[in-house]
Amino acid sequence: MQPDVIEHVWIPMRDGCRLSARLWLPEGLAGRPAPAVLEYIPYRKRDGTRGRDEPMHGFFAANGYAAIRVDMRGSGESEGLMADEYLAQEQEDALDVIAWIAAQPWCSGSVGMMGKSWGGFNSLQVAARRPPALKAIITVYSTDDRFRDDIHFMGGCLLNDNLWWGSIMLAYQARPQDPAVAGEGWREAWLDRLDALPFFPATWASHQSYDDYWRHGSVQEDWSAIRCPVLAVGGWADTYTNAVPRLLANLQVPRRGIIGPWGHIYPQDGVPGPAIGFLQEALRWWDHWLKGLDTGVMEEPMLRAYVNDAVVPDGSRLHQPGRWVGEPDWPSPRISLRELHLTAASVLSPEADPAPGARTIRSPLWHGMAAGEWMATGCPGEMPTDQRLDDGGALVFETAPLEVPLEILGAPELELLLESDAPVAQVAVRLCDVLPSGEVLRVSYQVLNLTHRNGHASPEPLVPGQAETVRITLNACGHRFAPGHRVRLSVATSYWPLVWPAPSAATLTLDTAGCVLRLPCREGGDAIEPFAPALHGTDAPTTQVDPGRVARWSRIDHLTGECTYVTEGEGGLFGEGVLRFDEIDTTLSHSLRRELTVRPDDPLSACYVLTQAYDMGREGWRIRIETTTRMISSAETFRIGGEMAVHENGTRVWTRNWDEEIPRVLI
Known part of the structure; x- marks a missing residue:
């Protein structure tokens, strides 16, 4: 039917x-x-x-x-x-x-x-x-x-995707009504929409x-x-x-x-x-x-x-x-927390190590290069890669090879007894599966601005040198660690390019006697029948005009230590290429390039530049939207700026510049 x-x-x-x-x-x-x-x-x-x-x-x-x-x-x-x-x-x-x-x-x-x-x-x-x-x-x-x-x-922590999504929203909201629907008043309504355009990334970053x-x-x-x-x-x-x-x-x-x-x-x-x-x-x-x-x-x-x-x-x-x-129920009575204790010998052990064990870490600020995207959307190269790339800049604790499977379902919890040498600092933790062949797969992770250790409503600065117990809930996950694999926990002080760095490069000291990982282990319960195969209705008649291109790479300058991370999508933001919807004779193209740079020991060197071009229309009605947005920071402020130029049939009809300075409040 x-x-x-x-x-x-x-x-x-x-x-x-x-x-x-x-x-x-x-x-x-x-x-x-x-x-x-x-x-x-x-x-x-x-x-x-x-x-x-x-x-x-x-x-x-x-x-x-x-x-x-x-x-x-x-x-x-x-x-x-x-x-x-x-x-x-x-x-x-x-x-x-x-x-x-x-x-x-x-x-x-x-x-x-x-x-x-x-x-x-x-x-x-x-x-x-x-x-x-x-x-x-x-x-x-x-x-x-x-x-x-x-x-x-x-x-x-401020996600760098705040600028990414805010910039995309600028382009999305700059698109006009289609004259074929809106009629003669479309252009006046479009200009009103452009004049009222908020600078989304600054609005969000200010809270x-x-x-x-x-x-x-x-x-x-x-x-x-x-x-x-x-x-x-x-x-x-x-x-x-x-x-x-x-x-x-x-x-x-x-x-x-x-x-x-x-x-x-x-x-x-x-x-x-x-x-x-x-x-x-x-x-x-x-x-x-x-x-x-x-x-x-x-x-x-x-x-x-x-x-x-x-x-x-x-x-x-x-x-x-x-x-x-x-x-059958959630929380599930079949899931219980199993404790693994961090030890001074870098082991995750079922037994607590009562002896104090001071371990310090100050990660290079480009730690996180293997993280992949904060939000996967089906694009090439977006998933986390081998975590050995990041483990060199972190404290690493792991179990012996497992003798029996370990299945987790839910949110792992980590308790750290730590002190910082700065009042504002970050911690980034990763739960990983170490394969017998040596590759390291990320299972879950979390970042925490330590001034938010007691809740996100009222941040409190750390007292340098004062030990505190910090509790971190990692992202929910479902994973089976197979026999012969190891469970690994990595602790670092930054997670670039996912989050903006703290205003100073802090050193954290962990007392391993007060550190424990709790895994939501699932016992019993067989697999259930898989879902039925996917069905769809009839597709919209579409022509791919150009397949587009996706690129993703990073590099380190061995003279300055500066790390550059770049992603590029040409033609389609999510790898779909340039498309024409045949029924309405409308062609869409969306290209975007992100470049994030930071030096390993200078958080104030962090810089993010994003350029995009959005093209849409048909013969006689062609719209092009170009934006450049950028972000830098001092110890006291975030500075977010940008430019937008909008073209109709090859003629520039609207421009706008933004330059906003936002106080940093313990972030």
Whole structure:
């Protein structure tokens, strides 16, 4: 059954603004209204996400649902302006959208909401507003805590992806409405949008602790506000996985979780594979909660997770060996913490070493070159590579070769008794699997701004020379250490190019007698049946105009010690190349280059420059957006600047410069 596709629909808001939507309806719907599935994001339904939307929402429509993809206010063809992410206005508009959908003659009055990343965030946030027609949600790669687990900060450290994502948002939000939809007023509305463009990376970098800015939209502030069923989905290669166990543990509604091996890609297209039949799983969820059918979805384990097996580390791996396991409840009674103690002899031992053992570390500031990307998206070279490259700049502790398998599922915990010689310092820890052949695979990691050791709301400087116990929760993971492998823990004082360095190069001293690693070990429970193979609806007619190019490299200047890290994507930001959507005769090209440099002993030498070009359009309507953004810092401030030039049919029509200095507050 082929869906009926309506390319453009206006949805009126209470203040008169109109949002643009694309609609897929089941074939021959007349007289038989259907439940609706909403996805509500700012990435342009007409061209930006068309290639992903068509087979997904078309699948839902072919299986009896009205599927609707809405551009948020100030994005795509929608009217109005966007001032920031996750604003109250965004939620208010969503309430209006859901009420409008429920009132349409093609809708049964029941609405489900789903989304990945931004759409996963606002599915949770809107659920907490409790619109009457919203009966269930699916949140994919999202967070309950906007400060702790989002693209701006990690462990109280400023992520360098804050500039990356902020720069991409500048280009995304500079795109105009399509004249074929918006009509004659598109150009005036475009210039208004450009004039109102916020400088996203500086806005986000100015909020350096868990303040009211981040509390807004963090559903952990009131778990009880969500009263509809929740399906939460994560991926081990993604960075929004920690929220899944927390949602399962804290929500008070019917809930289920799925965590696979994937990066930031819907699981039906998941990389590294295996991809799964996620659309079928979503359909079972919708059928149960929107149609009242008994699909057995609530008889599944509360958490279904993929436990990774070790592989030789490869930055471009497309497949991850492992198996699916199920936990009927979360937290699971089958998982308990097993202690491994750090010793002065660099051993991870089941037995504590009572003798004090001082170990000091001051890592070169380029430690972290083998980290891969903070957020994997299926691009070549983005996964963590052999960790031996970084272990030379860290303290390393490891077990003897294992005699029996060791399977972990959940968040490892590390307790360190340490002192610093500076009031502001970082610690970066990595949990790794050492293969018998010598390669080292990263299993989990975490960074912590040590001024946030007692919480992210009220940072406190360290007292140089004063020993303190610091507790670090590593990223959730699922991994099986095989017999003959070793468990390795690495402790360092920097993690470049993932996070911006502390203002001084600090030395940490660990007292190993007070240091212990606790692993969430899973006992018992056989593997469960794997998911069905991935299915899709019909693809959007698309032509690849150019395959594009992806490059990734680093180098060290042996005269100055300066390290340079570069990634380049030409034609397609995520390796997809230059594409033309044939039905709307629109071609898209997005090129971006990042260059990050730092010297090994001078954190104030850190420099980040990002250049990008976004081209879109068709004959007679061609838009080009060029940006350059950069970041440097002193001990007291971050300095973030940039330029943007916008062209229409080869003529520059708009320019803007930014130069903002932001005080550093214990970061």
